[in-house]
Amino acid sequence: MSQSVFDTLVGQDAAVAQLRAAASGTGMTHAWLFTGPPGSGRSNAARAFAAALQCPEGGCGHCESCHQVLAGTHVDVALVVPEGVHLLIADARRVMERASRAPVRGRWQVTLIEDADRMEDRTSNTILKVVEEPPPHSVLLLCAPSLDDVLPTIRSRCRLVPLVTPSPSAVAALLERDGVDPAMAAFAARAAQGHIGRARRLATDEATRTERREVLALPGALGNVGGALAAAKNLVDAAKAEADALAALRDEPEREELATALGAGATGKGLTGGTPRGGAGALKELEKRQKSRGTRTQRDALDRALVDLAAFYRDVLALQLGSAVVPVHVDMTAQAEALARGTSPEATLRRIEAVLACGTAIEGNVNPQLAVEAMALALR
Ligand SMILES: [Zn+2]
Numbered sequence: 001m002s003q004s005v006f007d008t009l010v011g012q013d014a015a016v017a018q019l020r021a022a023a024s025g026t027g028m029t030h031a032w033l034f035t036g037p038p039g040s041g042r043s044n045a046a047r048a049f050a051a052a053l054q055c056p057e058g059g060c061g062h063c064e065s066c067h068q069v070l071a072g073t074h075v076d077v078a079l080v081v082p083e084g085v086h087l088l089i090a091d092a093r094r095v096m097e098r099a100s101r102a103p104v105r106g107r108w109q110v111t112l113i114e115d116a117d118r119m120e121d122r123t124s125n126t127i128l129k130v131v132e133e134p135p136p137h138s139v140l141l142l143c144a145p146s147l148d149d150v151l152p153t154i155r156s157r158c159r160l161v162p163l164v165t166p167s168p169s170a171v172a173a174l175l176e177r178d179g180v181d182p183a184m185a186a187f188a189a190r191a192a193q194g195h196i197g198r199a200r201r202l203a204t205d206e207a208t209r210t211e212r213r214e215v216l217a218l219p220g221a222l223g224n225v226g227g228a229l230a231a232a233k234n235l236v237d238a239a240k241a242e243a244d245a246l247a248a249l250r251d252e253p254e255r256e257e258l259a260t261a262l263g264a265g266a267t268g269k270g271l272t273g274g275t276p277r278g279g280a281g282a283l284k285e286l287e288k289r290q291k292s293r294g295t296r297t298q299r300d301a302l303d304r305a306l307v308d309l310a311a312f313y314r315d316v317l318a319l320q321l322g323s324a325v326v327p328v329h330v331d332m333t334a335q336a337e338a339l340a341r342g343t344s345p346e347a348t349l350r351r352i353e354a355v356l357a358c359g360t361a362i363e364g365n366v367n368p369q370l371a372v373e374a375m376a377l378a379l380r
Pocket of ligand 1: 056060063
């Protein structure tokens, strides 16, 4: 049983001390910016803080209020999670509207925006109004990878909560506390490079472990141009399959829900036939969201693969330089050693750069297939 909502924030002692103090009234303010690398737990930290703000005991972790905040059902805590490539302006307007209401049950009207780095400038400007003139009971919690991901006009008005990448041993301890076998916990924590959610999935989901092995098979499949292109195609196909699977699960139910809301009957067919007034616009909006979510899912999957690949080549480089660091991919040591013997550190550095460049290209809207093919050819 959790003793405090902050218990799951492993290795974040400075941030936890700051948030505890604020929840008990010391250093409280209306706008907060949680920064930290993916998986460091910035949205968890923001959620825990929201719970602590609403809990009569400062975040006990077991009262009804704490449970509701952590489950995302508290009436005075709005969670805004951009699913697509960008946070839509319509969502930002809803945030504005909500923030100005008085709290119903809690002490604060809390709005938590995950991935605030996905706000376009005009969305940011809408949010800025809340930050500049906060309604008396409103608290805005923003999460982003780094300070540079948020407009200076916004971040200068926020209290900053920098999170650090938790150590593998801290992540392993967290997994063990949740019942994961110690050897598996240690392997998953290291392979996930401090990404808590990824570590948990690696430790508990065989399919995730299989996907990781397939990604790490890529460096060994680059013998000739044909092999490199085939490996690139496999990587992109796997990411696309993940996006398609999510779409198959969610797109149609969302269409039906919208159709029902528009009074076109429960089948959704009314939307494609005689569209009710305003229905076409709403359907277009939904399709735009779904398409953006698909793009995001595919990019996230590729990004995970690139993080694993970059770490593999970093392991190779560490071997070549005689560094004593523990490898990220302990189960790939034989492959890393073979590559370390057969190539130069300069070549390894060029490979790491190729992997990073691929990530930058995809984030910059380059066709994923082209970006990954270019990378695979550069890795040969
Ligand atoms: Zn509580």
